Amino acid sequence: METLRNVLKKQKGVKYLGKHDAPNRFKKFGIKKRYIDKHSKAAVREKNAVASDALKKGGEENRPDADTRMLPVSDLTAEKAAAETVATEKLLAETADAEPVATEEPAEGTAAAEAVVTAEPVEETAAAEEAAAETVAEEPVMTEEPVEETVAAEAVVTEEPVEETVAAEPATTEEPAEEAAAAEPATTEEAAEETAAAEPATTEEPVEETAAAEPAMTEEAAEVSRAPGTAGLRSGRAQKRRAGRILLVLVIILAVLGAGGFALNQVVLNADTFQSGSSINGIDVSGLTQAEAVEKLTDEWNKKTLTITEKDKKIGAIRNFDLEYDINQQVKECLHPSFFRKLLRTVRPSKRSYTIAMTAKESSRSFNRQFRGLSFVKNNKYTTKTRNAYVDLTSSDFKIVKEVYGDNLDKSKLKKALLSAIARNKMRFSYTAADYYEKPTVLSDSETLKERQAYAEKYLTKKITITGAGKKYTIKPAQLDKMISVSKSGEITVDEKSVKTFVKSVADRFTTVGMTRHLKLKGGKVTISGGNYGNTLNITKETTRLSRVLAEGKDATTEAVFSMTGYGSSSSVTDDIGDFYVEVSISKQHVWCVKDGKTVVSADVVTGNVKEGNGTPEGVFSLMYKQSPSTLEGRNNDGSSYKTPVKYWMPFYAGCGFHDAKWRDSFGGSIYLRNGSHGCVNMPPAKAARLYSYVEAGMPVIVHP
Template sequence: MKKTGMLVRGALLAAVFIVMSAQAVLADDTTRFVPGTKVNGIGIGGLTVEEAKTQIEGFYSAEYKLTIKEKDGKTETLKGGDVGYKAAAPEGLSAILDEQNASGRVSGPSADNSHSVNMSVQFDEGTLTNAVNGLSCISGSDIVVTQNAHITAYQEGTPFTIIPEVQGNNVDKEKVLALIREAVKSGSSEVDLAATGCYVTVSVTAEDAALKDLCDTMNRCRDMVITYQFGEQTIKLEGETICTWILGSTQDGLVDVNYDMAAAFVKSMADQFDTAGKTRAFHTTTGKDLNLTGPYGWKIDQAGETASLIAMIRTGQSQLREPVYSKKAQDRTTDWGNTYVEIDLTNQHVYMYKDGALAWDAPCVTGNVSKNYTTPEGIYSLTYKQTDRILRGEKKADGTYEYESHVDYWMPFNGGIGLHDASWRSKFGGTIYQYGGSHGCINLPSAKAQTLYDMVYTGIPVICYN
């Protein structure tokens, strides 16, 4: 027995000697990493650079897995094969070996020979995305969706109230995908969804002051009335209708109003009350009743009024208002009111009424019918007035104009068509216009034109008819 024990001890000593000798050899072999060397947790001690590269690539390609830490101690794992993973060891391995050789090839328990390097990896983006979407933290059946405190949808006869927040366990899928993509790229073995802010958190609670103010405003909307005034007629927009337009709140914490519904309401008012461009009845000085149209009249600025209406709703305050107009007439009952210029194209006469009474009149000459310069009918308004003006026709190829006429009093109302003095004429009225008329303007005797010029103003209605 004694002899046997001595033999065993001898064998053990021999084995230890062999190991120590081998380590000594490795420690002295400058082509190999010192014992205990690890890169990204993978042991490469005793290997050459090429062998270490094979070892690391083989590990990552075959053994790589990413542990995903979730809430409540849950974890999930993605393997390299789940994402089409392939890895290539970095060029930095040679630098690690060079550093070990330069520092005396220190090894053993007291030596820190652990290194971290970024891996050059490839993976299939589509496969990765599908794998992430399949994680239970994204598509699992036990997901509770986080919800901010919010205001109830409108229900007829029921006040708006605040629904409390819910802190769930759902994640921001795009954040998770980006986090895992970067982890796979770098060869990391673990990610923590909570630590990296991937879980959706409550940002608005039931105690939020802005939310409470919004709820109060929305409830005021239930009782508000916006009354639109159109002369003696009114249109009322009731709170119960307004509340059906409310979508909730904007990012700025304002009442979010359905723009299309508000715009449709404004359009309905425009359809009913706009007169510009529509046919209207006009009673002439000679006693005729004519149906005329033209650009003059009332016209709601629909975009402007929709914006104003939404702003009013957000106050929760009842209001009486006129809409925003892009065009206004003088009167709501009769657009032209009782002060206007009337041009009788058939009888070649112009009248000016002020406060319902005839204040001025004169014979005229209008557009030459035989040359297709007929002055157009319509309801217009004076664009502006100007003295000492040269009127020009179309410019010809030689640089001259079709005609050039100096006038002392110029009063346009329909583009280039206007009232003006015509000192070159000695006669007015009658049938002159049929063959010797103007280019479309209303020619007046000089003295009469001066008097009219002093009486009219920008915007006064001008009504032409046959």
């Protein structure tokens, strides 16, 4: 197939120009680029549709060749005009036969070109020029055969008024060859150079050369120019433009509606106050914020009165509840419900009435006081008290004791019922006594009790005995149950806090400090209590020791841990003094020191001044220490201080003790009543020295009347 480029090369004085000179080519042929682009794109679309149908049908006979393959509309390539190729080639063939190939003699080329010009009508010539310009205006797509594709770029000749053609005619310049080259776009720069090399420069008559290069218009070419589907493509583009405008309008409408909806939601629906005509539980909350609504509801609700009746007879009432209600979240939901409910209440005022539960957080002092004052609560009488079933840990076989159904009032249940009535705005409460009898919660046939019984038989039968100070104590199953727990795997856990509580509870059984003692002494039979002497159980150490024993889960007998023990026999709590002690008789003003049951010291003494309130303290004390010599310091009753040096000092309680008093001339009798000591036991120096030689720290000192 002979291409348009080759045909043009044969024309005298006509040069195929590159794509950059296309505008000049358009001008030379007097064709508007807008008109060319419009019809070129329409032709490409139609060609693409034909090619697509062929591909869908399949088969080699229906497969389009290289000249009819689909091309994008945007690429104005030479191949878009394949549908018009036959008509165009006929037109070019006639033109080629009428014109000689361009040579280096521009004058002859011009004459030859003029010979081709016939007496065709002006309109047909103009249409041919416009068709040529339309063909040249197309941008070719890069393919493997750029030269051959250029042929397809020849535009379809269409009929255009003479006036439009004339208006499109560009002004002639001194370089018409370059302008002509611009009318034929080259596929590549190399194609443009080849075209320029094959054609000679034009003469100074550019108009005549151009006229010679133009092919003669024929009826067949005119028919081809009327490409089928052009009107349909125009209609399609118009429909797309209309659809785009409709879409734009819809977007604008949606945006306006969205903005309006947002404004409505923020200003009206999401307002911080209730709308006019709003009420909660019949209480007007119009114009109130959430916090204000909660406060008003609370105040109004607490003003109500709850009337209690039994068989339609009033038996009590509670008013001025002074309760605090858990309604914040409910009020918030009333103020800010879902969007559709907001919208509904905006247009329908009847939807602005709400009902919520006025649930009290807890009963108030005022409510509790009035509840306890109700006659049927305060004067409740019953014949049998309700009791749960349980495992008797005091019995040897841990038997299960059955539950008991009584007729005593379940006050907790009744109070909850009254608060529930207030929450539901049921201010008239009907009371039936039987409905509020306390009921057992643990029954004898429950699996829990059976498991409890088995647990007791396995773990609470351990015999653990504590001994000390002449006494012993065996831990009871109920006590053991509070101190230990056993997992399903049999691991024992000890609760040390409970163990410490138990140790404190039994400490008095082993502690003799301060206890009342009935003693037979050198001064006679006496009953004495108080003092700091005796056995003292060490609570901390005993708790640790017992916890360790309990964790072993075995029978055990252990010795109690004491922080202080007496000198007496460990086998008797009542005889912890033993046979080594110092006895002081206040009434007899005498001292005895007994060791191994024998008196080793006996002396008259002077005790504390009773008149001045400095009497010697009574009780059983433990000798603190002994010191020789020593200086006694203190204050007189008049506030003056004193310092008295002594040779022997044996304190037994605070600042009171035995010491020598060489400043006294006599001892015993009633001296202590008027001229006694500051609380110490004054002794003759020789007797004090003898006593000092016998006493030991920790031994008991018994001071009795």
